Amino acid sequence: MTVMRVKVFTRFERFWHWSQAALIVVLIGSGLGLHGVHRLVRYGDMLTIHVAAALALVLLWLFAVFWHLTTGQWRHYLPTLQGLGPILRFYALGIFRGEPHPFRKTRRRKHNPLQALTYLMLKLVLFPIIWVSGLLLLTYDLWHQKPWSTAGLEAIATLHTAAAFVMIAFLIVHVYVITTGHTVGEQLRTMITGWDDMDLDQAEAEVLKRDGAVG
Amino acid sequence: MTAAIPTRLGPVLISVLTAATLAFSSDHPARAQVPPKGPYVHGQVASKPAGGTADHGKFEVLKQDFKSGPEVTKACLGCHTEAARQVMGTLHWSWDYTNSRTGQRLGKKNVINDFCASVTSNEPRCTSCHAGYGWKDATFDFAKAENVDCLICHDRSATYWKNPTGAGHPPYTPVMQGDRQIGAVPNLSQAARSVGLPGRENCGACHFHGGGGDGVKHGSLDSSLLAPDRELDVHMDAKGPNFACTACHVTQKHVWAGSRYDVHAIDSKGLPRPGQRRDVATCESCHGLRPHKGWNLTDVTLNTHVEKLACQTCHVPAFARGGVPTKMRWDWSTSGRLRDGKPFQIRDEKGRPVYESIKGDYVLAENVTPQYFWFDGEIIYQNAERVFDPARQPVPINPISGTPGDPKSRIWPFKVMTGKQPYDSVQKHFVYLHVFGPTDAAYWRGFNWDKSISAGMAAMGLPWSGKFDFVETVMYWPQTHMVAPSAKAVKCGECHRTDGRLARLAGFYMPGRDSARWVDVLGIGLIGLVAAGVVGHALMRLVYRFRRRETPT
Numbered sequence: 001m002t003v004m005r006v007k008v009f010t011r012f013e014r015f016w017h018w019s020q021a022a023l024i025v026v027l028i029g030s031g032l033g034l035h036g037v038h039r040l041v042r043y044g045d046m047l048t049i050h051v052a053a054a055l056a057l058v059l060l061w062l063f064a065v066f067w068h069l070t071t072g073q074w075r076h077y078l079p080t081l082q083g084l085g086p087i088l089r090f091y092a093l094g095i096f097r098g099e100p101h102p103f104r105k106t107r108r109r110k111h112n113p114l115q116a117l118t119y120l121m122l123k124l125v126l127f128p129i130i131w132v133s134g135l136l137l138l139t140y141d142l143w144h145q146k147p148w149s150t151a152g153l154e155a156i157a158t159l160h161t162a163a164a165f166v167m168i169a170f171l172i173v174h175v176y177v178i179t180t181g182h183t184v185g186e187q188l189r190t191m192i193t194g195w196d197d198m199d200l201d202q203a204e205a206e207v208l209k210r211d212g213a214v215g
Numbered sequence: 216m217t218a219a220i221p222t223r224l225g226p227v228l229i230s231v232l233t234a235a236t237l238a239f240s241s242d243h244p245a246r247a248q249v250p251p252k253g254p255y256v257h258g259q260v261a262s263k264p265a266g267g268t269a270d271h272g273k274f275e276v277l278k279q280d281f282k283s284g285p286e287v288t289k290a291c292l293g294c295h296t297e298a299a300r301q302v303m304g305t306l307h308w309s310w311d312y313t314n315s316r317t318g319q320r321l322g323k324k325n326v327i328n329d330f331c332a333s334v335t336s337n338e339p340r341c342t343s344c345h346a347g348y349g350w351k352d353a354t355f356d357f358a359k360a361e362n363v364d365c366l367i368c369h370d371r372s373a374t375y376w377k378n379p380t381g382a383g384h385p386p387y388t389p390v391m392q393g394d395r396q397i398g399a400v401p402n403l404s405q406a407a408r409s410v411g412l413p414g415r416e417n418c419g420a421c422h423f424h425g426g427g428g429d430g431v432k433h434g435s436l437d438s439s440l441l442a443p444d445r446e447l448d449v450h451m452d453a454k455g456p457n458f459a460c461t462a463c464h465v466t467q468k469h470v471w472a473g474s475r476y477d478v479h480a481i482d483s484k485g486l487p488r489p490g491q492r493r494d495v496a497t498c499e500s501c502h503g504l505r506p507h508k509g510w511n512l513t514d515v516t517l518n519t520h521v522e523k524l525a526c527q528t529c530h531v532p533a534f535a536r537g538g539v540p541t542k543m544r545w546d547w548s549t550s551g552r553l554r555d556g557k558p559f560q561i562r563d564e565k566g567r568p569v570y571e572s573i574k575g576d577y578v579l580a581e582n583v584t585p586q587y588f589w590f591d592g593e594i595i596y597q598n599a600e601r602v603f604d605p606a607r608q609p610v611p612i613n614p615i616s617g618t619p620g621d622p623k624s625r626i627w628p629f630k631v632m633t634g635k636q637p638y639d640s641v642q643k644h645f646v647y648l649h650v651f652g653p654t655d656a657a658y659w660r661g662f663n664w665d666k667s668i669s670a671g672m673a674a675m676g677l678p679w680s681g682k683f684d685f686v687e688t689v690m691y692w693p694q695t696h697m698v699a700p701s702a703k704a705v706k707c708g709e710c711h712r713t714d715g716r717l718a719r720l721a722g723f724y725m726p727g728r729d730s731a732r733w734v735d736v737l738g739i740g741l742i743g744l745v746a747a748g749v750v751g752h753a754l755m756r757l758v759y760r761f762r763r764r765e766t767p768t
Contacts (some may be wrong), residue, residue, distance in 0.1 A: 036712060036726075042707070047512065048511070095756060096755055109629055150724070153721075157730075165738025165739070168738075169741050169745040170741065172746055173749060176752070179753075194301075
């Protein structure tokens with residue numbers, strides 16, 4: 001096994017990540033406004049921004065889903081308990097003692113087990129809740145005449161809001177955890193440039209070297 | 216032939232009646248009927264195109280020297296054979312209406328309000344706005360064709376007006392207020408030859424002055440709508456569409472669309488196709504059910520609001536916007552104070568009466584933000600047959616109904632008029648007041664509530680206990696006129712906020728105003744915990760890193 005500098009995140013992945021990040025920030029900001037937390041933008045414009053960003057995110061996700069399925073990259077998010085213990089111990093103890101991060105990216109797993117589990121929950125639970133509830137709110141006109149619409153509107157809006165709070169909490173933790181690499185800015189740089197150290201077996205290293213894909 | 220009915224009431228008799236009613240009118244400067252101030256606005260758009268094949272100026276029958284209103288009507292009916300019969304079938308004539316859904320007897324003749332309370336027993340004054348001649352008391356002949364007043368609706372000469380105390384007749388002799396003559400005595404022949412489709416001036420002669428003066432009653436109907444600009448009303452804009460009232464209140468055979476007694480709180484039919492209904496005054500009947508035409512998100516979203524909000528809720532952002540104040544409160548309980556045995560007035564800095572001995576204290580207001588309620592169009596009137604609980608004040612005079620989940624209900628803007636007025640404190644119902652008349656039984660002459668109420672109730676043929684008190688009342692006036700330009704319509708954020716226009720309207724979820732409190736608390740708690748955890752973790756990292764440097768291993 002050798003550690004080499006490799007392009008971990010492809011151009012599409014980085015585009016997807018950063019445009020998604022930007023859209024989520026816009027959605028949180030405008031969503032807080034729609035929730036009545038601030039009045040930085042006129043309410044009607046806030047709604048337009050919120051919905052436009054949401055629809056853009058849905059479009060982005062259609063591409064992302066296609067990309068995950070066609071490239072097989074979805075396998076990185078398969079949940080596993082293997083190696084989860086050391087990760088938890090690292091964040092609870094090891095990080096303070098200056099121990100190195102117990103996880104090293106490989107061609108099969110570029111996320112540590114905790115990360116993979118978190119992202120999986122995000123993708124399979126939180127995002128769908130936000131989107132489905134949001135789309136229901138957006139299509140209120142189609143169901144407002146149902147007898148349950150008055151109570152339904154409140155329930156759906158409440159679910160949407162609750163999910164948004166969890167999203168904000170995730171964002172805070174996420175932004176913090178990327179500072180826990182070898183250096184504070186190392187993981188951020190990786191997400192921008194795509195390059196990171198990776199554990200490669202001999203065959204992988206050969207192929208990557210042949211293709212000139214190592215740094 | 217209607218025109219062949221002989222007149223019983225000669226011009227001489229009418230003059231006597233007029234003189235008699237005028238004699239006790241001099242101390243009431245606020246009049247429901249005022250002489251036209253200037254030429255009428257021409258080119259107003261009605262529900263049917265103006266013009267035809269006849270020039271009324273050329274009719275020989277109209278060139279006679281008319282001595283009275285009924286004489287003019289007889290001449291009209293000579294050609295317009297069905298006109299009187301048509302008018303007699305309408306509210307403008309009967310002032311009597313039975314709500315087919317509630318069975319309640321309504322109409323001006325029957326309802327109580329928190330202005331002058333009631334019509335019956337105050338006829339010659341109140342009926343100066345009757346589309347007829349001579350309704351001076353209960354003996355009025357509602358079947359007599361020449362009693363219909365054609366001119367009040369069709370005069371276009373700007374000379375015709377009704378004597379404020381003349382039971383519907385125009386002045387035949389000069390109307391004096393003290394030494395000053397008010398207006399001019401109409402030239403009936405000139406008025407008869409000028410007739411045309413009703414303009415805002417015609418409808419406004421009564422409807423702008425309801426409640427005893429300009430703008431007093433409705434809130435969004437006053438003399439500023441005679442020649443409004445676009446800011447005041449986009450439809451009536453005299454330099455723009457220049458709509459007459461009948462452009463929306465479509466009239467066929469003298470029956471018009473739209474009435475407070477039969478409100479269409481929601482119109483789910485929308486724009487009629489050619490040949491379909493024309494007899495509707497709703498916004499949707501012209502603007503359709505998707506009135507916001509853009510494909511941007513705001514317009515699409517606003518179109519989803521149409522089911523829940525009346526158009527007026529956003530597009531009538533305020534009422535009494537034309538410079539004429541409306542009465543927001545009328546406290547009868549303070550009336551009757553006299554100075555040297557004489558009634559007096561107190562005026563505000565703009566010279567408008569805010570206290571009158573004959574009426575009590577008022578609150579006047581301009582540019583009033585409406586109050587909003589769910590409304591399904593149904594109004595029950597708290598007339599004298601209905602008992603209420605005086606412990607629960609204010610007593611609604613016309614309780615409106617409507618609920619959030621109900622497909623027939625929408626949020627409507629209202630002028631909420633409060634008052635304090637007499638009621639039967641034993642039998643616990645409202646009373647009819649006799650305020651205007653030649654004897655001391657009339658409150659405005661005798662300032663005695665016992666006599667006034669006794670006379671009013673007697674005129675209605677209703678019993679009362681003889682004991683009265685004052686009760687706080689509230690009355691709801693749906694707003695629909697003074698439609699502002701779209702740029703001035705109520706903005707999203709004026710309602711979607713906790714302290715907005717709809718802050719007090721409960722029973723439904725509205726983004727920006729409502730949230731599940733426990734979710735907010737949990738959510739903020741979660742974010743707080745996470746933030747604290749992150750900060751704590753980061754601080755510990757810093758502390759341990761510092762220590763590791765201090766004690767290298």
